[in-house]
Amino acid sequence: MPKYTIVDKDTCIACGACGAAAPDLFDYDEEGYSEVIIDKNKGTIPILEDLEDDLIDARDGCPTESIKVSDEPFLCKMLNNQ
Amino acid sequence: METDERYDLDPVLASEWLPAAYAHEIIDQPVQVSILEERVVLFRTDNGIKAFKDLCIHRGAELSLGKVVNNCLVCPYHGWEYNEEGKCVKIPQQPARRVIPPKAKAVVYPCMERYGLIWVKLSQDEIASKLPLPDYEEFDDPSFKTVYADPHIINAAAPRVVENFLDVSHLAFVHEGSLGDSEHAEIPDYKVHWKDNRYVSDVIPVYADPDGTGKWSILNYTFEILRPMLARLKKVNEETNEIFSMLFAVQPQAKRKSKIFALVSRNYDLETPDQYYIDFQQLIIDQDTAVVESQRPEELPLDLQAELHLPPDRVSIAYRRWLSELGVTYGSEVKKQKHMKR
Numbered sequence: 001m002p003k004y005t006i007v008d009k010d011t012c013i014a015c016g017a018c019g020a021a022a023p024d025l026f027d028y029d030e031e032g033y034s035e036v037i038i039d040k041n042k043g044t045i046p047i048l049e050d051l052e053d054d055l056i057d058a059r060d061g062c063p064t065e066s067i068k069v070s071d072e073p074f075l076c077k078m079l080n081n082q
Numbered sequence: 083m084e085t086d087e088r089y090d091l092d093p094v095l096a097s098e099w100l101p102a103a104y105a106h107e108i109i110d111q112p113v114q115v116s117i118l119e120e121r122v123v124l125f126r127t128d129n130g131i132k133a134f135k136d137l138c139i140h141r142g143a144e145l146s147l148g149k150v151v152n153n154c155l156v157c158p159y160h161g162w163e164y165n166e167e168g169k170c171v172k173i174p175q176q177p178a179r180r181v182i183p184p185k186a187k188a189v190v191y192p193c194m195e196r197y198g199l200i201w202v203k204l205s206q207d208e209i210a211s212k213l214p215l216p217d218y219e220e221f222d223d224p225s226f227k228t229v230y231a232d233p234h235i236i237n238a239a240a241p242r243v244v245e246n247f248l249d250v251s252h253l254a255f256v257h258e259g260s261l262g263d264s265e266h267a268e269i270p271d272y273k274v275h276w277k278d279n280r281y282v283s284d285v286i287p288v289y290a291d292p293d294g295t296g297k298w299s300i301l302n303y304t305f306e307i308l309r310p311m312l313a314r315l316k317k318v319n320e321e322t323n324e325i326f327s328m329l330f331a332v333q334p335q336a337k338r339k340s341k342i343f344a345l346v347s348r349n350y351d352l353e354t355p356d357q358y359y360i361d362f363q364q365l366i367i368d369q370d371t372a373v374v375e376s377q378r379p380e381e382l383p384l385d386l387q388a389e390l391h392l393p394p395d396r397v398s399i400a401y402r403r404w405l406s407e408l409g410v411t412y413g414s415e416v417k418k419q420k421h422m423k424r
Contacts, residue, residue, distance in 0.1 A: 013386035
């Protein structure tokens with residue numbers, strides 16, 4: 001089943017843990033907060049299956065539980081409109 | 083109308099019930115305490131303990147240098163007597179029949195005695211917190227015995243001191259051999275929940291010694307952030323049902339100076355002399371002091387990007403976020419306020 005992910009930038013503290021766990025999935029935006037590379041944090045494009053383990057590591061290692069994972073695309077207006 | 087100077091200093095903390103002293107410290111003489119840089123005098127009457135601004139309106143002398151006579155606080159300088167409501171009822175220099183000016187009164191602070199502590203609220207403003215003191219059930223539970231750790235002065239900002247108490251990760255290092263073991267430093271994943279006006283952690287299993295007696299085992303730690311200056315901790319040995327609890331209250335005296343009050347409760351080894359637990363707690367606080375006083379910046383950074391947080395720091399993250407949401411600034415470094423949606 002495809003996985004979608006998104007970073008809740010409201011709670012992200014830019015600690016870099018997700019980027020360390022999954023460098024192919026997460027990068028920093030202009031403000032230093034984390035965001036999903038593949039779809040610019042929209043949560044609309046499924047991640048590669050090979051990266052799913054990294055994704056789970058990143059989610060579990062996020063100290064603020066800001067990484068959301070879903071089997072369906074996100075409706076991400078609330079999270080991205082900051 | 084009187085001006086509440088501390089209102090400008092930190093209206094949030096001024097509206098909190100803050101620990102002023104142990105009740106057993108206030109006997110027959112007035113005692114001065116320092117809260118948020120305010121000098122407060124505590125004194126005991128037949129009707130309980132009272133808290134006034136430690137200042138005689140006549141010439142500014144400290145009332146705490148005086149004495150308590152017939153439930154009145156007598157100024158050491160000219161003998162003016164203030165009753166329990168703060169009203170001046172005697173000015174020895176004028177005839178008894180002469181009216182005492184209504185302005186001749188002390189500033190009275192809300193004050194109460196609970197858990198063997200005196201609690202004072204500096205602000206009498208409408209916004210003052212209406213919340214009662216949080217529960218500490220062990221204090222009234224006859225199956226527990228509670229002792230009072232000696233009051234401890236630490237040259238550190240109060241939020242730093244509270245956060246250190248909430249920090250499960252440091253036990254294995256700062257208190258190695260006393261509470262923790264660096265060979266068992268890993269902290270299992272846990273979460274923090276908002277529940278009944280306080281933050282409560284999940285149960286965190288930690289390989290630890292509960293009280294320095296050498297009974298090493300897996301203890302279930304639960305931390306609670308009760309108020310900005312008040313927290314508690316419960317350690318449970320599920321195999322023996324032995325419980326060790328603490329209520330930890332911090333008095334912010336100045337921006338970088340605090341006083342710690344700690345109640346230590348246990349439901350086991352009730353015959354062990356209380357002094358053992360008092361001494362042990364002093365050892366732990368002394369170990370903490372060296373590290374907490376070394377922290378820079380001295381104020382607790384509420385900007386969560388200012389220091390690096392890991393999943394075991396979730397209690398600390400919740401504490402910093404709560405201080406930020408409440409608007410606490412005293413002893414806190416507020417550089418960047420990220421927009422909070424929730």
